[in-house]
Amino acid sequence: MTEIHAYEGAPEAEFRDYVALLKPRVMSLVVFTAFVGLLVAPVPVHPFIAVCSVLFIALGGGASGALNMWYDADIDAVMKRTQSRPIPAGRVEPGEALAIGIALSIIAVTMLGLAANWFAAAFLAFTIFFYAVVYTIWLKRWTPQNIVIGGAAGAFPPMIGWACATGGVSIESLLMFALIFFWTPPHFWALALFMKEDYHKAGVPMLTVTHGRAVTRRHIFAYTLVLAPFAIWLGLTPVGGPIYLATAVVLNALFIAGGWRIMRRDEGRAVADGYKVEKQVFRLSLYYLFLHFLALLVQHWAGAW
Numbered sequence: 589m590t591e592i593h594a595y596e597g598a599p600e601a602e603f604r605d606y607v608a609l610l611k612p613r614v615m616s617l618v619v620f621t622a623f624v625g626l627l628v629a630p631v632p633v634h635p636f637i638a639v640c641s642v643l644f645i646a647l648g649g650g651a652s653g654a655l656n657m658w659y660d661a662d663i664d665a666v667m668k669r670t671q672s673r674p675i676p677a678g679r680v681e682p683g684e685a686l687a688i689g690i691a692l693s694i695i696a697v698t699m700l701g702l703a704a705n706w707f708a709a710a711f712l713a714f715t716i717f718f719y720a721v722v723y724t725i726w727l728k729r730w731t732p733q734n735i736v737i738g739g740a741a742g743a744f745p746p747m748i749g750w751a752c753a754t755g756g757v758s759i760e761s762l763l764m765f766a767l768i769f770f771w772t773p774p775h776f777w778a779l780a781l782f783m784k785e786d787y788h789k790a791g792v793p794m795l796t797v798t799h800g801r802a803v804t805r806r807h808i809f810a811y812t813l814v815l816a817p818f819a820i821w822l823g824l825t826p827v828g829g830p831i832y833l834a835t836a837v838v839l840n841a842l843f844i845a846g847g848w849r850i851m852r853r854d855e856g857r858a859v860a861d862g863y864k865v866e867k868q869v870f871r872l873s874l875y876y877l878f879l880h881f882l883a884l885l886v887q888h889w890a891g892a893w
């Protein structure tokens with residue numbers, strides 16, 4: 589069957605294509621931050637409610653990924669990195685992705701409201717809207733500040749987790765937001781430095797395309813500097829403690845050093861060595877965020893301040 593369809597130019601969707609539509613790899617870190625936000629909150633949550641809440645946040649994140657892939661199919665078809673995604677590869681119909689995205693969003697928000705509370709559910713709905721509409725439909729194709737403002741969507745999940753437990757917002761949850769918000773630009777721009785041609789071809793106004801690599805390099809370093817105080821400040825709040833603080837100090841020193849190396853790099857050298865440093869810093873960015881939230885979790889179990 590599959591072969592016949594492939595022969596006709598319309599390959600059949602497999603289960604893994606529907607999974608890919610939900611951007612599972614990126615969402616794993618998003619969901620982990622939500623999980624930590626929920627767990628370190630000062631209000632204990634019944635384990636069953638906690639598991640359900642994280643599951644529905646994950647579902648909402650996945651749904652927003654499907655909506656993003658639906659709208660971005662034209663861009664994804666042009667970029668090498670994204671060409672083999674289910675819609676540009678012709679394995680999933682755009683309308684099908686849109687329907688899945690809307691249906692899963694409604695299910696996720698409703699179920700989170702029933703399982704946790706309606707404030708958290710409304711927050712999840714807003715986050716899906718922010719990623720799918722504000723970032724994907726509006727900002728991404730319009731301004732090089734797209735990922736700075738749009739990055740807020742990726743920074744909300746720990747606040748949603750915290751809201752599931754407490755029904756509200758606090759300085760700790762705002763600082764978790766700030767940690768991801770100011771981390772997103774260096775995370776993404778490090779990647780954009782070695783993927784610039786893709787965005788150029790697709791006509792996406794990423795900073796590397798509109799302002800060039802030198803400006804992007806300076807922006808990366810500046811954001812690592814802005815980020816560090818928020819990471820440390822979080823360690824001084826009631827969810828912090830020596831384990832988290834020690835982790836934050838080491839990781840921020842490494843990240844600032846990475847940003848500095850990126851800023852000081854000569855473009856010719858970078859091309860010659862295949863953007864080695866930029867790739868290292870992108871990888872470091874993933875460890876940076878994961879380890880900050882892991883440290884919060886360990887600190888919680890070890891006893892916070």
Ligand code: HEM
Binds near residue numbers: 669735738741
């Ligand atoms: C507007 C904000 C963001 C932009 C533009 C962005 C962009 C990207 C891009 C283009 C990749 C390349 C690899 C891929 O396609 O999988 C990537 C990878 C990744 N991002 Fe982000 N990102 C953003 C925010 C976030 C957030 C908030 C998280 C998690 C909290 C995150 C976690 C990850 C992870 C885990 C990967 C590696 C995925 C893999 O293993 O392939 N990103 N990001």
Ligand SMILES: CC(C)=CCC/C(C)=C/CC/C(C)=C/COP(=O)(O)OP(=O)(O)O
Binds near residue numbers: 645650656716719
């Ligand atoms: C709970 C919930 C609703 C979470 C949403 C979290 C969120 C907004 C994560 C950002 C993830 C992400 C891959 C952005 C990539 O930008 P892109 O879409 O431009 O990247 P691409 O080029 O890989 O498609």
